[in-house]
Amino acid sequence: MKNHLTEQELIEYQFKLASDIRMKETAEHLQGCGQCRGHLEKLQRKFAALDLLREGAKVSEDLISRVIEQAQGSISDSILKKRFFAALRMTKWAAAAVLLVGLLLLAAQLGKDGTKKREVAKEPMPAVEKMVRASKPEITSAEGLDEDMVEKRTLAMAPMEKRVDRYAAFDETAETAIPEEPPFAPASAIELVVLPRRDKVQLTIYNSADLTLVRERRNLTLKKGWNWLQFMWANTLIDPTSLSLEPLAQADKIDIQQLVFPARLRELGRWLIRSEVSGQVPFEITYFTSGLSWRAFYMGTLSQDEKTMQLQGYVRVGNNSGEDYEKAQIRLIVGKVHILDQIAELAKRQYPYNRPIGRIGGRGGEYGFGIQHGRELDRPEYVDEYFYDRSSSSRLGELRRKEIRKEGLSEYFLYTIEGTETIPDKWGKRLLSLDVEDIEIESLYKYDEQRWGEQTIRFVKFANDDDHNLGETPIPNGTVKIYGQADEQGYLSYVGGTNIKYIPVDEEVELNLGPARLVNVEPKLMDFKTENYRFDRRGNVAGWDEIRTWKIEITNTRELPIEIEITRGFDTAYWTIQTDAAYEKHDATRVRFKVNLEPRKKQAFEYTVTTYHGVREETLAEKN
Amino acid sequence: MENTDKSLIDAHCQGDPAAFSELVRRYGDSILGYLMRMSGNHHQAEDLFQETFKRVHEKAHTFRGGQFKSWLFTIATHVAIDGMRRRRRMRVVSLNQKLDCTDQDSEELSAVALADDSCEPSQEAAKAEQAEQVRDAIESLPARQRATLVLAYYQQLSYPKVAEVLGCSLGTVKTQMYRALRTLAQKLPDV
Secondary structure, eight states, rough: SSSSOOOOHHHHHHHOOOOOOHHHHHHHHHHOOOHHHHHHHHHHHHHHGGGOOOOOOOHHHHHHHHHHHHHHHHHHHHHHHHHHHHHSSSOOHHHHHHHHHHHHHHHHHHHHHHHHHHHHHSSSOOOOHHHHHHHHHOOOTTTTTTTTHHHHHHHHHHHHHHHHHTTOOOOHHHHHOEEEEEEEEOOSSSEEEOOOSSSSEEEETTTTTTEEEEEEEEEEHHHHHHEEOOOTTTSEEOOOOOOEEEESTTTTTTTEEEEEEOOOOOOEEEEEESSSOOOEEEEEEEEEESSSSEEEEEEEOOOTSEEEEEEEEEEEEEEEEEEEEEEEEEEESSOOOOOOSSOOOOOOOOOOOOOOOOOOOSSSSOOOEEEEEEEOOOTTTOOOGEEEETOSSSSSTOOOOOEEEEEEEEEEEEEEEEEEEETTTEEEEEEEEEEEEEEEEEEEEEEEEEHSSEEEEEEEEESSSSSGGGOOOOOOOEEEEEEEEEEETTOOOOOEEEEOOOOOOTTTTEEEEEESSSSEEEEEEEEEEEEEEOOTTSEEEEEEEEEEEEEEEEESSSSEEEEEEEEEESSSSOOEEEESSSSSEEETTTTEEEEEETTEEEEEEEEEEEEEEETTTHHHHHHH | OOOHHHHHHHHHHHHHHHHHHHHHEEEEEEEEHHHHHHHHHHHHHHHHHHHHHHHHHHGGGOSSSOHHHHHHHHHHHHHHHHHHHHHTTTTTOOOOOOTTTTOHHHHHHHHHHTTOOOOHHHHHHHHHHHHHHHHHHTTTTTTHHHHHHIIIIIIIIHHHHHHHHHHOOHHHHHHHHHHHHHHHHHHHHOO
């Protein structure tokens, strides 16, 4: 026996990789060589492990359906291609002619497509429209093609268009019996009812929750019998559980049977509609969505004497819902709503604004951009012209502010923006909601170490009532920025800003504008002593009095007179005070002094406070 | 009488949706099994499966007769190799169907490995572990060797058919197969 077989020879023998001659030689060798047989058996055992993965896979119905559905989307295209190529296989000359015509058509179609694309780019397409168009193959001009071929193609490609034409008007006379049992599901996407564009859409945006109620009106073309209507919300934040569909006409003849969410198909629902009529029917689709929001912000401009203020309020509507809303009527709800679930988390984003807009004219009157006291200011980039109605015929080119109508709605308040607005996805718009001049204000400074430390805080105070030219509606919460007149030319300077909470009608509001650098309060402890010690039976101190004399110095370096409120706390409810200054007891442990100070003046006052401790507290109680 | 593959593909090209469906059903199990062994991941295999039949649908008009099965496996191989390359580029971590993994795919594949319910639990565990080692060993093979092995051994295609699917010579197939087996001989567990 010659050399033993190598591993390669054994593998090649086992897996029949060797030539026939080599296979025969190896077999003969193995017959006579136990050692090689042993090696082969060892290899066989080794490769037997491969059989652990021999279990076959079973393709699921779900996967098959997905594959078929995926193919169905483009099946019509391939048919078209096939038939086109079949047409080209006609006689030589005919084929050449068809090819020529085809090329001409292709050129025409390319031009048409280009125009379409440009139109689409201009005009945002709602998600629902996207779905409709996706399921509706394009029909190109049929000129120059074989008539039979054109007819077949039209039938294959666009049954919905044909159906729409056929049922252009109500046809109740058609005596087709409607099967009692509804179809299990549409056989294919082309059996779904085509959703036309929205006729009207209304958005009611709740700013207290990430919630918007959308009401869409669409004219749907139904056939007599069972209809499937598909609604897709891919890449939007629509809450599918809130979807509702109602006919606005022929309600007694149309029955919305069910809304199904087919397995495998994500982010779409199909309504099953039983209709006894054929033709166009107006429907209202309502649902909740997230991602639409609005918020208010305000800009106040103080007069030079700081006795009055112009207040401009804005609302900014933002759309991050994933859906474009064209020509939507927008209603904004002020007030808190109770919802069970957050539909989605809002990606709230701060947008730049805070540039005051100059004023022209009187209260609630006309508006202009960028003009203030005859000067032109920089036009803020963020000011959106969509909210200004250019169609006003009052003066050519004049921008007319859209009105925001406000009305009470139960415990909420409803703001309706005049007309309609288009808010594409990821866009925001702002509009002026209020512009009131000559609001009487009180400028007030406050000093309270316990609250703000050793700094004076400036406040502007007014009320949301008739006396202040306000009081028509509550004022929604938002950010307020206050500007002051920096000089006689009308230049503005930033004074301060704060957030305000919802201000009901007839309520007062104090705007905290932050530290005031030009008004200084300096308390100085002038004297401190203790007295009236009391001792218990063991000789320990059981009570005493502390007497402090404070001098408060106030400096007003402003050019305007000021009123300042100084709050002093004693950390105990047992105290007495002696002073010539006017004060009021604010609460058990604090007093407040009010001081009016002329421009560029200093003023000081003193007070002596005695605080009682331990058993001396009882003495004070007995005195009182 | 059962439709032939050719008649089904012709019907599909003529716009008969049922024909395509029939083809998917006819070869679905076989293609999915092949792609699972090629990718080592059920989830990815399903994606590749969809991609394969998408290409079949798109390229159906280019099928010029011959063995539909070979043509189908050629497409599946290209899809699988593309997928593996893509996966390497994207540095996707293979789910790998580890037993301690809670992934649903892994559970499904483990279920395949543990399908023999006559075994004791300890034996089942050992068997699953061995299956895991086999899977790792196959996954370690270069794409061409893996395709050759899976087509020849698991799909039981003859070597000339494998050559047809992979678009190479018979000699190349045999060389690839030998190299794959030589590597596996070092890596496969003893059962």
